[in-house]
Amino acid sequence: MTALAANYQPLDLEIATGEGAWVTDTAGRSYLDCLAGYSALNFGHRHPxxxxxxxxxxxxxxxxxxxxxxxxxxxxxxxxxxxxxxxxxxxxxxxxxxxxxxxxxxxxxxxxxxxxxxxxxxxxxxxxxxxxxxxxxxxxxxxxxxxxxxxxxxxxxxxxxxxxxxxxxxxxxxxxxxxxxxxxxxxxxxxxxxxxxxxxxxxxxxxxxxxxxxxxxxxxxxxxxxxxxxxxxxxxxxxxxxxxxxxxxxxxxxxxxxxxxxxxxxxxxxxxxxxxxxxxxxxxxxxxxxxxxTGEYQERARTLHPVLAGRAGQLLEEGLITDVRCLGLWLGVDVSDRSGREVSERMAAEGVIAKETHGHTLRLAPPLCISETELQQVMDALAKAVR
The missing domain is CATH 3.40.640.10 (Type I PLP-dependent aspartate aminotransferase-like (Major domain))
Structure with missing residues (x-):
């Protein structure tokens, strides 16, 4: 029993600091944050x-x-x-x-x-x-x-x-x-x-x-x-x-x-x-x-969309996931042979934070300030997590 009501089932991470698309936990490990506060952090952590x-x-x-x-x-x-x-x-x-x-x-x-x-x-x-x-x-x-x-x-x-x-x-x-x-x-x-x-x-x-x-x-x-x-x-x-x-x-x-x-x-x-x-x-x-x-963030979502959708499409073609839905910098993928929770935990082990929803579905919503290199890193982690 703890003093905190258990109305959430968070990943076993305790975040200490955040900057842009990155967060660091209390153990000193850094992660790309593709949960982004359920899109509350569209501009990243601590935008100046x-x-x-x-x-x-x-x-x-x-x-x-x-x-x-x-x-x-x-x-x-x-x-x-x-x-x-x-x-x-x-x-x-x-x-x-x-x-x-x-x-x-x-x-x-x-x-x-x-x-x-x-x-x-x-x-x-x-x-x-x-x-x-x-x-x-x-x-x-x-x-x-x-x-x-x-x-x-x-x-x-x-x-x-x-x-x-x-x-x-x-x-x-x-x-x-x-x-x-x-x-x-x-x-x-x-x-x-x-x-x-x-x-x-x-x-x-x-x-x-x-x-x-x-x-x-x-x-x-x-x-x-x-x-x-x-x-x-x-x-x-x-x-x-x-x-x-x-x-x-x-x-x-x-x-x-x-x-x-x-x-x-x-x-x-x-x-x-x-x-x-x-x-x-x-x-x-x-x-x-x-x-x-300025339109900068809307344009970034459009520009990086092909990276997110394209990499996810490759996983679908390989049969590693069962469905893909992507719009801008927002991705939903379905998995069949393991739970979304297991995939999110595997991704965390690879340094990327994402979160499951409704059993076998995973959502990714990276901050709109993410770079293409960082987004490729996110999709590398997803690929490893579903293999």
């Missing part, structure tokens, strides 16, 4: 521009709560909406809070604007999705491990198969206020939908007078080679949830960007957060936007 922004703000002001204004919040909101070509931003702290915010906004919009009868709003969601672990988030989940033992569940969700636009069409009715999906299902193993899926969801929601909500907490902010993955499909959501990399791997930071008429239904007293949009998170967020505004 992000650290400088945090340090400067720490010396001035750390918290006001939203009961007062501070001088960094509006510039942050203006910068993130300009970057994402949206109209309004509502800041929160964690990914789950961002999704909760989008759900509340969609429901209130449904009642106030669409005219859905009180307490009858429904939202269509996807099997295999991961949106967080609050009681409402697990109510949308089809994962028994996440759900079992935590009922009763929040009503108002209709779960349909992922990448099945016809199932969404069949589920829509007059009570539907939104369709909520991930452009890529990260926790499920980097599941990439067919080309026409998101455009068809956009068409269906427009036709039904409903909202399209896209959870880009893992897929957004450069990971897939675009600022937002929805851009690759030529789609713009009504509301987009952001998180993880928005805090630069320094502070928890999340939020929702989208249409002003939808977020505008949340008025004073209807929703809030003490730490959401705090000065430190806002300062770091502004620095994150500046990094992404």
């Amino acid at each position: 521009e992000l650290l400088a922004a945090a340090h400067a703000q720490l010396d001035r002001l750390t918290l006001t709560s939203r009961a007062l204004r501070h001088e960094v919040l509006l510039p942050f909101a203006e910068a993130i909406t300009e970057l994402t070509s949206t109209q309004m931003f509502l800041p929160m702290n964690t990914g789950a809070e961002a999704v909760e915010t989008a759900i509340k906004a969609a429901r209130k919009w449904g009642y106030d604007v669409k005219g859905v009868p009180a307490d009858q709003a429904t939202i269509i969601v996807a099997e295999g999705a991961f949106h967080g672990r609050t009681t409402t988030m697990i109510s949308m989940s089809s994962d028994p491990e996440a759900r079992t033992g935590f009922g009763p569940y929040t009503p108002g969700f209709r779960i349909v198969p992922y990448d099945d636009a016809q199932a969404v069409a069949d589920a829509i009715d007059e009570t539907t206020v939104a369709v909520l999906v991930e452009p890529v299902q990260g926790e499920a193993g980097v599941l990439i939908p067919s080309t026409g899926y998101l455009p068809e969801l956009r068409r269906l929601t427009d036709e039904a007078g409903a909202l399209l909500l896209l959870d880009e907490i893992q897929s957004g902010l450069g990971r897939t080679g675009a600022t937002l993955t929805q851009e690759l499909a030529g789609v713009q959501a009504d509301l987009t949830m952001l998180g993880k990399a928005l805090g630069g791997g320094i502070v928890p930071s999340s939020g929702v960007v989208g249409r002003a008429d939808v977020l505008g239904v949340l008025t004073a007293g209807t929703h809030g957060s003490t730490f959401g949009g705090n000065p430190v998170a806002s300062a770091v967020g502004l620095a994150v936007v500046r990094l992404l505004a």
